[in-house]
Amino acid sequence: DQQVKQNSPSLSVQEGRISILNCDYTNSMFDYFLWYKKYPAEGPTFLISISSIKDKNEDGRFTVFLNKSAKHLSLHIVPSQPGDSAVYFCAALDGGSQGNLIFGKGTKLSVKP
């Protein structure tokens, strides 16, 4: 059973508008949550993370929100740019498992000019 779920395989947004990517999880023991961005033919690169004791973390145009009671997090990109078009993976860190990351299936974001 999937522990990290990204239920939207794709998202299309107009340049300059907000992109909201969602992620749900089932394991309440996860310590941290991370977002990775992946361009075609490249490996994933780290984007932003949030501790389970916080509800918001911001880095420039990127903000991650965490709702622990709902076991839900979201990544907001404002304003969206065409260069943001990529696959975004949500990942959770289980501190008790050698620090291995558990990834969601990813959401493909397309930002149209």
Added chain:
Amino acid sequence: NAGVTQTPKFRVLKTGQSMTLLCAQDMNHEYMYWYRQDPGMGLRLIHYSVGEGTTAKGEVPDGYNVSRLKKQNFLLGLESAAPSQTSVYFCASINGPAVPQTPLHFGNGTRLTVT
């Protein structure tokens, strides 16, 4: 500084053939990982290593073997390839257990097709 380098970038195998994927990192990282990425499945951990001479199973280890004889190299072997192993394979490394402050460094992937 090359980071994490994977070879080969592409490979086509016939069912039953064997091959080894090489991952090399020049960052002196202790931990190394092999993931596979399949359409609609995200990244799944195959095997990992927490140091030279150590290996451990991840989420989907069956059909694969690994070795970490040198700290900078992590090899992924397929002894008898099957079509179900058609995938994109990613290697990653980090200097210790994955924590948010020091995220995983990924290679650019190896695209393997088994016919």
